[in-house]
Amino acid sequence: xxxxxxxxxxxxxxxxxxxxxxxxxxxxxxxxxxxxxxxxxxxxxxxxxxxxxxxxxxxxxxxxxxxxxxxxxxxxxxxxxxxxxxxxxxxxxxxxxxxxxxxxxxxxxxxxxxxxxxxxxxxxxxxxxxxxxxxxxxxxxxxxxxxxxxxxxxxxxxxxxxxxxxxxxxxxxxxxxxxxxxxxxxxxxxxxxxxxxxxxxxxxxxxxxxxxxxxxxxxxxxxxxxxxxxxxxxxxxxxxxxxxxxxxxxxxxxxxxxxxxxxxxxxxxxxxxxxxxxxxxxxxxxxxxxxxxxxxxxxxxxxxxxxxx
Amino acid sequence: xxxxxxxxxxxxxxxxxxxxxxxxxxxxxxxxxxxxxxxxxxxxxxxxxxxxxxxxxxxxxxxxxxxxxxxxxxxxxxxxxxxxxxxxxxxxxxxxxxxxxxxxxxxxxxxxxxxxxxxxxxxxxxxxxxxxxxxxxxxxxxxxxxxxxxxxxxxxxxxxxxxxxxxxxxxxxxxxxxxxxxxxxxxxxxxxxxxxxxxxxxxxxxxxxxxxxxxxxxxxxxxxxxxxxxxxxxxxxxxxxxxxxxxxxxxxxxxxxxxxxxxxxxxxxxxxxxxxxxxxxxxxxxxxxxxxxxxxxxxxxxxxxxxxxxxxxxxxxxxxxxxxxx
Amino acid sequence: xxxxxxxxxxxxxxxxxxxxxxxxxxxxxxxxxxxxxxxxxxxxxxxxxxxxxxxxxxxxxxxxxxxxxxxxxxxxxxxxxxxxxxxxxxxxxxxxxxxxxxxxxxxxxxxxxxxxxxxxxxxxxxxxxxxxxxxxxxxxxxxxxxxxxxxxxxxxxxxxxxxxxxxxxxxxxxxxxxxxxxxxxxxxxxxxxxxxxxxxxxxxxxxxxxxxxxxxxxxxxxxxxxxxxxxxxxxxxxxxxxxxxxxxxxxxxxxxxxxxxxxxxx
Numbered sequence: 001x002x003x004x005x006x007x008x009x010x011x012x013x014x015x016x017x018x019x020x021x022x023x024x025x026x027x028x029x030x031x032x033x034x035x036x037x038x039x040x041x042x043x044x045x046x047x048x049x050x051x052x053x054x055x056x057x058x059x060x061x062x063x064x065x066x067x068x069x070x071x072x073x074x075x076x077x078x079x080x081x082x083x084x085x086x087x088x089x090x091x092x093x094x095x096x097x098x099x100x101x102x103x104x105x106x107x108x109x110x111x112x113x114x115x116x117x118x119x120x121x122x123x124x125x126x127x128x129x130x131x132x133x134x135x136x137x138x139x140x141x142x143x144x145x146x147x148x149x150x151x152x153x154x155x156x157x158x159x160x161x162x163x164x165x166x167x168x169x170x171x172x173x174x175x176x177x178x179x180x181x182x183x184x185x186x187x188x189x190x191x192x193x194x195x196x197x198x199x200x201x202x203x204x205x206x207x208x209x210x211x212x213x214x215x216x217x218x219x220x221x222x223x224x225x226x227x228x229x230x231x232x233x234x235x236x237x238x239x240x241x242x243x244x245x246x247x248x249x250x251x252x253x254x255x256x257x258x259x260x261x262x263x264x265x266x267x268x269x270x271x272x273x274x275x276x277x278x279x280x281x282x283x284x285x286x287x288x289x290x291x292x293x294x295x296x297x298x299x300x301x302x303x304x305x306x307x308x309x
Numbered sequence: 310x311x312x313x314x315x316x317x318x319x320x321x322x323x324x325x326x327x328x329x330x331x332x333x334x335x336x337x338x339x340x341x342x343x344x345x346x347x348x349x350x351x352x353x354x355x356x357x358x359x360x361x362x363x364x365x366x367x368x369x370x371x372x373x374x375x376x377x378x379x380x381x382x383x384x385x386x387x388x389x390x391x392x393x394x395x396x397x398x399x400x401x402x403x404x405x406x407x408x409x410x411x412x413x414x415x416x417x418x419x420x421x422x423x424x425x426x427x428x429x430x431x432x433x434x435x436x437x438x439x440x441x442x443x444x445x446x447x448x449x450x451x452x453x454x455x456x457x458x459x460x461x462x463x464x465x466x467x468x469x470x471x472x473x474x475x476x477x478x479x480x481x482x483x484x485x486x487x488x489x490x491x492x493x494x495x496x497x498x499x500x501x502x503x504x505x506x507x508x509x510x511x512x513x514x515x516x517x518x519x520x521x522x523x524x525x526x527x528x529x530x531x532x533x534x535x536x537x538x539x540x541x542x543x544x545x546x547x548x549x550x551x552x553x554x555x556x557x558x559x560x561x562x563x564x565x566x567x568x569x570x571x572x573x574x575x576x577x578x579x580x581x582x583x584x585x586x587x588x589x590x591x592x593x594x595x596x597x598x599x600x601x602x603x604x605x606x607x608x609x610x611x612x613x614x615x616x617x618x619x620x621x622x623x624x625x626x627x628x629x630x631x632x633x634x635x
Numbered sequence: 636x637x638x639x640x641x642x643x644x645x646x647x648x649x650x651x652x653x654x655x656x657x658x659x660x661x662x663x664x665x666x667x668x669x670x671x672x673x674x675x676x677x678x679x680x681x682x683x684x685x686x687x688x689x690x691x692x693x694x695x696x697x698x699x700x701x702x703x704x705x706x707x708x709x710x711x712x713x714x715x716x717x718x719x720x721x722x723x724x725x726x727x728x729x730x731x732x733x734x735x736x737x738x739x740x741x742x743x744x745x746x747x748x749x750x751x752x753x754x755x756x757x758x759x760x761x762x763x764x765x766x767x768x769x770x771x772x773x774x775x776x777x778x779x780x781x782x783x784x785x786x787x788x789x790x791x792x793x794x795x796x797x798x799x800x801x802x803x804x805x806x807x808x809x810x811x812x813x814x815x816x817x818x819x820x821x822x823x824x825x826x827x828x829x830x831x832x833x834x835x836x837x838x839x840x841x842x843x844x845x846x847x848x849x850x851x852x853x854x855x856x857x858x859x860x861x862x863x864x865x866x867x868x869x870x871x872x873x874x875x876x877x878x879x880x881x882x883x884x885x886x887x888x889x890x891x892x893x894x895x896x897x898x899x900x901x
Binding site for chain 2: 054057058059060061078079080081082083085087089090091092093094095096097098102105106107109110111112151155
């Protein structure tokens with residue numbers, strides 16, 4: 001994966017708004033997806049995640065704003081835009097009275113030039129070869145999820161939109177899904193848009209994330225970067241007062257009730273110098289930890305106390 | 310487009326609704342055939358003859374005796390008088406209005422089914438076409454394909470028309486096969502008088518013509534097909550508007566049943582003739598029964614039904630292509 | 636599992652059907668609105684049905700009932716009337732097939748019957764009849780009760796004269812088409828025998844019956860069947876709630892009389 005590829009924009013959303021009745025529920029959303037990245041979409045229930053996703057896939061008409069998929073405007077060139085998009089909105093609801101293969105056949109019929117080879121390919125990709133001729137009503141949720149992914153990938157899309165892809169899966173299923181999504185982005189070069197309420201999921205599989213609340217994007221950025229802002233060093237010093245005094249010369253210091261000292265994260269060289277000073281002043285550094293915050297912490301920080309659920 | 314239609318047919322066949330409709334019709338045919346056979350047997354026992362002239366003469370006399378009763382309403386009296394005039398006309402022309410055989414049974418059956426039974430069967434299919442996608446959630450898959458929405462709806466509508474044609478065919482085939490077991494399979498060429506015109510409560514026989522029964526049946530089935538398409542289109546609209554299939558069916562069912570009730574009591578409410586459900590009993594123009602409301606003709610009913618269907622179709626497309634799907 | 640072939644076959648078949656039904660619709664519209672249909676010229680009358688009919692009648696006793704409400708059976712809760720009871724008796728009495736043709740109409744007067752009898756199909760039925768039962772005159776005389784309310788001997792005489800004329804016409808018409816069948820004419824009874832002035836009413840009815848019997852006697856194979864005596868005693872036991880028509884019992888005794896006559900006749 002080189003840098004050039006990374007910059008290719010596959011999905012671009014600008015000034016997206018939706019008004020239902022007199023109430024505006026989405027107040028102007030902007031973000032972009034690049035080729036080969038997994039993009040997380042994070043927000044509490046009622047933040048407008050679902051509405052936004054449905055606008056992205058053409059189920060709901062935006063009141064204002066544009067959505068471009070691979071350069072095609074979703075409204076003006078619906079067909080071309082949708083040819084580049086694969087999606088699962090909420091649960092993968094398929095026709096239960098048809099077999100998995102028949103379901104795929106239906107979707108293949110609605111795409112240009114998709115033959116049996118490609119169908120076999122996606123079935124193999126999601127590992128459903130054994131059960132593909134059984135009726136969908138006999139499938140487990142995990143299998144339906146896979147079939148859903150198979151249909152989404154059928155048209156060789158450049159953008160994949162997955163709404164809560166790990167919802168209802170067991171732990172091993174979740175892990176498999178995560179690996180699969182990474183595989184699609186890294187090996188196949190797809191842009192994958194993932195919404196999830198499981199923060200750890202986003203953290204583990206996304207390159208970038210948009211945080212949405214009350215119909216607005218609060219922050220968009222690389223997951224690592226966003227997390228970096230929130231990285232901390234935790235110290236256990238003895239004697240406490242003396243050590244705190246030394247560190248205060250260099251940075252802002254917080255002392256917790258348990259007697260833990262928290263400072264901002266700095267690079268290794270800087271940290272080394274601090275430790276040297278502490279040791280020289282006769283302060284014992286009993287423990288020092290680098291703490292990577294969770295997205296939950298991040299979210300709490302950005303929204304100022306609003307929780308995800 | 311053809312692929313989209315194939316898709317819809319796949320779903321239709323996969324759902325087995327056609328099979329259910331076929332089974333229902335087969336059962337009803339069997340019941341009605343039995344009832345009809347019993348009725349014929351009873352008449353034969355009572356009159357002691359199989360001569361249709363005797364039977365018809367007797368029917369005329371019986372109806373005349375009912376006319377003598379003071380308790381019947383004016384409309385009913387008119388209906389009976391027209392019936393007598395018609396039967397007398399058959400008798401005078403020495404044509405058996407009920408040549409025994411499956412085709413004759415079919416003729417009577419389609420005349421009686423066109424107002425309620427066939428529309429109901431069609432409704433079972435049509436009311437489900439769009440709303441089932443909504444209730445299953447598959448609409449989200451359907452509308453996120455690189456296919457414009459109007460094309461998807463059109464493919465569904467074409468499928469509806471195909472299904473209606475198929476149902477009408479199955480109706481005819483089942484009716485023929487099942488009733489033929491009892492009444493025999495002959496009678497396609499039997500002459501039938503059509504072209505009666507009811508005007509001012511009087512039967513006008515000036516423009517009548519004789520056609521072979523198969524041609525009459527083709528005409529009656531053509532009309533039944535038309536009525537079914539109209540009812541199907543209206544159900545289709547409901548299916549677009551309503552999320553649940555059951556609600557759509559309920560609304561349509563209420564309309565259809567109110568139609569059969571209204572037809573019997575609206576003669577004084579002139580404007581009711583613009584309601585679609587009053588115009589459904591369209592084969593009655595072929596047999597020359599008095600219309601529910603004075604002044605209704607075949608042309609009138611066909612026009613009214615066409616307008617209803619056209620508006621419903623337009624609304625279906627208008628709503629479906631703009632609808633937000635949640 | 637739905638096969639692709641199946642789907643395609645269905646689509647093709649249904650498309651052909653659609654066209655077929657559409658042609659049917661066009662045909663109808665053309666016939667009715669364009670009115671290009673040839674105006675009726677009676678054609679294709681099945682000759683075999685006539686043959687069939689005569690074949691049936693060889694081994695069938697064809698009974699024809701003509702007249703008014705009495706023959707129709709008004710007042711009989713079983714709906715049979717004396718004709719129904721008679722047919723039951725006949726069917727029980729022999730293995731022979733009995734067919735019944737009841738052309739009686741409620742409230743029919745002799746002049747109306749005279750008209751009815753001129754209809755082609757009625758005449759055809761008369762031709763095929765082996766036995767004719769007939770009640771007529773009651774409505775000529777009683778006029779739905781008017782006669783009793785404004786009792787006028789002169790008017791009654793007028794009614795009777797007209798009636799006898801009609802009766803003559805009816806009988807001669809029947810004989811014109813069928814001089815084999817026995818005609819059983821059932822006379823009038825007096826439903827008002829328990830009311831005041833029964834002497835007068837009974838007298839009128841006796842005269843009426845006498846004249847009828849005289850008229851009947853002019854034709855061969857005619858039987859005047861009196862009913863006056865049947866209802867003379869215990870009239871209430873045999874009358875329907877309208878105090879005019881017989882009830883089930885009344886019709887029963889009328890039928891009994893006919894049946895005994897018929898068994899003698901055969």
